[in-house]
Amino acid sequence: MKLAILGAGMIVKDFLSMIHDIPEIELTAIMGTPNDLERMQEFQKENQIGKIYTDIAECLKDPEVDTVYVALPNFLHYKFAKLALEAGKNVICEKPFTLNTFQLEELSNLAQTKKLILVEAITNQYLNNYRSLKSDLSKLGSLKVIECNYSQYSHRYDAFLAGTILPAFDPKKGGGALMDLNIYNIHFIVGLLGAPKTVHYYANVSRGIDTSGVLVLEYPEVKVVCIAAKDCSAEVTSTIQGNLGSIVVDEPTNVLDNYEIHLNGESAQVVDNKAHSHRMYEEFVTFNKMIEQHDLIEAQKRMKHSLDVMKVVDSALSDSGIKLG
Template sequence: MKLALLGTGMIVKEVLPVLQEIDGIDLVAILSTPRSLATAEELARQYGIEQASSDYEAILSNPAVDTVYVALPNHLHYAYAKEALLAGKHVICEKPFTLRAEELEDLVTLAAERQLFLLEAITNQYLPNFFWLKERLPELGDLKIVTCNYSQYSSRYDAFKQGEIAPAFDPKQGGGALRDLNIYNIHLVVGLFGSPVSVNYLANMEKGVDTSGMLIMDYQAFKVVCIGSKDSSAVISSTIQGNKGSLTVHGPTNSLPEVSIRLNGQAEERVTLNRQPHRMADEFMTFRDILAQDNRVLAQAMLDHSRAVMRVLDLATGQQ
């Protein structure tokens, strides 16, 4: 994989040390805004990236680049991913894939027409602890209740209340608790159980954006509540309850740091099978392998998962 990274924000700075250590991923280019070009040039020096530019066309025309990683603010995902596909590049896009389902479907069509890979960087779908949860689900018997809570008081919330609107709280830029934090809960639930029968989003709205909210998903036989909050905090955990026991995620749904099972009348069994030092390593190693092995089956399965999540998001945002 010959990778171009779009953006110089926190997620890019966090993932660069991870990518540098993965065999088979070559860091070729990094894109910034004109005002952040000095930051891009410093990152390029630090991580041995050949090209740092604020000119997207210059990066897309670079024959050494075969894959683009879109790590820009949410509202830019669609446009920049589309340009990359039109230029013949594979695309890895940060969550949420796009702001609307129709945008994702447009990207899906373009990628299929050009036989390009289109993948969403969503950490929890690639972590060993996720697969352990999926494997142990049948032991719970009949599922009844699922609760996920990813709540953390945002460092930008106080400024937001005073009128300083950062992208994470800007509805025009796809901000809000649903797309920032609750998205991980949705990915976990849809990854384990597929698409729900119905969706209902109860949001706390301030200045046109959901600062927190409860997403209710009905699977007929069992019910799901996903809580995401940037205006309050709580113990971050998720629980899957059945009539024979329960599974618990101890910590955020973006990293699944520790998981446990407690069957009726038995002691709790806690494990962590995650072995990589960073939550993003497993997903990028998988992306590398998908491209290297031309694994269309796995890529399609992951894309179908992302489309199902986007349909949930569409339903939820339509209720704000």
């Protein structure tokens, strides 16, 4: 993979901290705004990135780039992923993939037409610990109740209360607790159980955006509650309960460093099968393999999951009266 990174924010810094452990991925270019230039120059020096661009058109014309990693703010994902696909580049896009299902279906159709790889960078779906947890669900017997809580007080919330609307709380820019935090819980659950039967979102809405909320997903035999908050905090934990025991994840659902199995009448068992200490490693190993092998079938399988997640997002936003973009 010859990669161009779009963006110069914290997610890019985090990505660069582990990408050198995958030598098959060549950091061909990085693109940002002129205001990002100093930071991009630092990234280039520290990480041997080939070229710096401040013009997306010039970046996408680069014949040495075959794949683009869209690591920009939420509301820019659709626009820049579409530009990259139109330029004939494979696309890895940060979560949330887009702001709605209509946008994602358009990108998916475009990728299929051009026979390009288009995937969402959503860590939990690629973690060995997630696959292991999914396999261990059978030990719990009949699943009954699942609760996921990913709440952390945002330092941007004080500015929001003071009247300064930053992207994290801006409905026009795809902000809010659902898109920032609960999206990980949705991926976690849909990856385990598939698409839910019904969706309800009970959100605390201020100035048109959800600062926190409770998402209820109903399955034929299982009831799921996904909590996320940016206006308050709590212990970040997820519990999957069955009639024979439970599985507990005492971390965010995008990290899943390990988990505990608590079977009725038995001592807790800690499970850790991770391949790497960094949560993004396993997904990018998979993306590189997918692109090297031009595995369109695997890409479509991953797209089906992302579309199921985005339909949950659509239903949640509609249920709570929130309009993004």
